[in-house]
Amino acid sequence: MTRHCLVLGGARSGKTAFAEGLALHAGSKPAYLATASVLDSEMHDRVRSHQASRGERFTTIEEPIELSHALLKAAKVHDVILVDCLTLWITNLLLANDDVAAAVSELYATLEEIQQAKVILVSNEVGLGIVPDNAMARTFRDLAGSAHQRLAEICDDVYFIAAGLPLTMKGDAPGALS
Incomplete structure (x- = not known):
């Protein structure tokens, strides 16, 4: 059975670099599945x-x-798929007025289905700060937190990154991923 992984951390915590290292260690044909929507010049950069x-x-x-x-399609060709990042994906779903909970349930089922490739999910932990002052930001925070909890259930390995340092929350130490 392939071990899926969730990597959480704050902005600029080093989570993407950590996840890239895991992906390069885990497979010989890695894919980087980017969820960003480029809406302005800063995001383009x-x-x-x-x-x-x-x-x-x-x-x-x-x-x-x-x-x-995209994951199902990529898993046919690649042995490891790094998804960066779930919080941008959730933002895109919200902006498109899609049902985030249903999309997370679909992702959960997809991860159960994918056995031939390791999936490494990267996401921003957004629930450690102050309570947002507006309804949309609170909704986003709540949806992200719920998604993280659901996906942590199915992932064999979960890491929290702070200051570039990994904390193993579930599973093996970083070098021991199979």
């Missing part, structure tokens, strides 16, 4: 910076909404 830092080590797949479909 961020995406280009991420792409440049990855170089040719990953095959990049861009899919902001249909994550489960």
